[in-house]
Amino acid sequence: MVRLRARCLMVGDPAVGKSALSQMFHSDGTLFQKNYSMTTGVELLIKSVNIPESGDSVELYIIDSAGKESLVEANEKMWGVPSLLCLVFDLASERSFGSCARWMERVRTHCKGLQVPGVLVGNKCDLSARREVPTSVAQEWAQSQGLEYHETSAKEMEKCDAPLLSLARAFHALYQERREAIQNLSPG
Amino acid sequence: MNESSIRSLGLKVVVAASNDENHPPENMIDGNANTFWMSTGMFPQEFIIRFAEMTNVSSVTLDSYNVKHLKVEKNTSENASHFEFVEEKELKLTEGQLQTNSISLGGSNATHLRFIITSGYDHFVAVHKIDAAASSLVV
Numbered sequence: 393m394v395r396l397r398a399r400c401l402m403v404g405d406p407a408v409g410k411s412a413l414s415q416m417f418h419s420d421g422t423l424f425q426k427n428y429s430m431t432t433g434v435e436l437l438i439k440s441v442n443i444p445e446s447g448d449s450v451e452l453y454i455i456d457s458a459g460k461e462s463l464v465e466a467n468e469k470m471w472g473v474p475s476l477l478c479l480v481f482d483l484a485s486e487r488s489f490g491s492c493a494r495w496m497e498r499v500r501t502h503c504k505g506l507q508v509p510g511v512l513v514g515n516k517c518d519l520s521a522r523r524e525v526p527t528s529v530a531q532e533w534a535q536s537q538g539l540e541y542h543e544t545s546a547k548e549m550e551k552c553d554a555p556l557l558s559l560a561r562a563f564h565a566l567y568q569e570r571r572e573a574i575q576n577l578s579p580g
Numbered sequence: 581m582n583e584s585s586i587r588s589l590g591l592k593v594v595v596a597a598s599n600d601e602n603h604p605p606e607n608m609i610d611g612n613a614n615t616f617w618m619s620t621g622m623f624p625q626e627f628i629i630r631f632a633e634m635t636n637v638s639s640v641t642l643d644s645y646n647v648k649h650l651k652v653e654k655n656t657s658e659n660a661s662h663f664e665f666v667e668e669k670e671l672k673l674t675e676g677q678l679q680t681n682s683i684s685l686g687g688s689n690a691t692h693l694r695f696i697i698t699s700g701y702d703h704f705v706a707v708h709k710i711d712a713a714a715s716s717l718v719v
Contacts, residue, residue, distance in 0.1 A: 472623075
């Protein structure tokens with residue numbers, strides 16, 4: 393039994409639902425904040441995820457960082473070196489999807505050359521009438537960035553724990569892979 | 581006593597920040613470079629080793645993998661607390677084989693040594709073996 397620890401960075405434009413997704417995940421779907429309250433700093437949420445059929449767990453340190461441009465620079469200092477990335481946009485906002493490339497660039501400067509498993513999340517899929525970003529476009533861009541694509545609705549509790557569960561599993565797989573590689577090293 | 585092996589110094593690992601039960605901290609001091617302690621995510625990572633008694637340590641040798649930056653602290657107390665800085669080192673990346681580094685501690689008297697891995701070349705690092713060179717035991 394192993395308990396892994398991963399620093400999971402949550403980024404994206406303001407009001408796309410980063411905090412809603414984080415809190416829904418953290419509270420096992422019991423806490424959806426109906427009133428918007430802008431995150432101005434960095435919120436840390438810790439959640440342990442059991443990895444099926446392994447007895448292992450991954451403790452996610454979810455770093456929910458403010459999306460507002462003027463606050464990013466100050467908050468970046470608290471990002472540290474991320475283990476995992478969750479990049480969120482609003483399916484009803486083309487603009488928030490357009491910002492994703494800039495977010496990726498910013499996150500990369502913190503990764504110190506490490507391979508950081510990541511997901512792209514199109515949130516608010518309940519707003520189907522107002523959708524501005526087609527699934528295929530988001531999917532294609534995600535793939536070009538090496539991200540796994542998810543669509544969620546924190547409000548309707550739709551698949552909103554899938555992205556972070558998938559990241560926890562990816563981190564666990566990475567650990568096993570690295571452990572095996574180290575086991576096969578020849579002594580120096 | 582010269583160039584003592586770590587076992588004759590009665591070494592123990594008293595703290596480690598990660599614990600994979602298949603790769604426990606004791607693997608660092610079993611004298612075998614095939615077994616290892618592995619970190620399980622995030623930095624910093626640290627471990628503390630204790631000598632059976634106050635020891636004059638001239639250097640420590642570390643066999644490891646993917647460790648980037650390492651800080652060594654020591655104390656001379658009975659408890660694993662109140663450490664003072666001794667040395668730090670940037671280790672080179674060695675792909676496919678272990679890193680072997682000797683860190684001079686300049687004959688510091690110590691009861692505990694604390695190793696802080698502040699960064700790595702990967703999410704996970706491993707330490708296979710620690711050896712201490714003790715010039716003399718302090719009476």
